[in-house]
Amino acid sequence: GGVKVLITGPWQEASSSYSCLFDQITVPASLIQPGVLRCYCPAHDTGLVTLQVAVSNQIISNSVVFEYKARALPALPSSQHDWLSLDG
Numbered sequence: 001g002g003v004k005v006l007i008t009g010p011w012q013e014a015s016s017s018y019s020c021l022f023d024q025i026t027v028p029a030s031l032i033q034p035g036v037l038r039c040y041c042p043a044h045d046t047g048l049v050t051l052q053v054a055v056s057n058q059i060i061s062n063s064v065v066f067e068y069k070a071r072a073l074p075a076l077p078s079s080q081h082d083w084l085s086l087d088g
Helices: 078-084
Strands: 004-008 018-022 025-033 036-040 047-055 064-068
Touching (some): 004 047
Antiparallel strands (some): 018 025, 018 047, 025 036
16 A cells, blocks of 8 residues: 556646545545546555546446555665574
């Protein structure tokens, strides 16, 4: 969760209250320029979910498939592993 998602479409009204639904979990969305919405996906298990756009709680888009993937954690150099370790 917390990853920025940009959605393109016919969104134009800056004064509208947009939101995105990830399998019925609603998160706020912002119109960052005509035709582009930005939202941040909620936490969810890996897998496929349905993504929809709503304005004032009314669905205004088709459903699309959104995939949650596990994040790969970057490998730390061995010196950083030692620095981060705790004894006792």
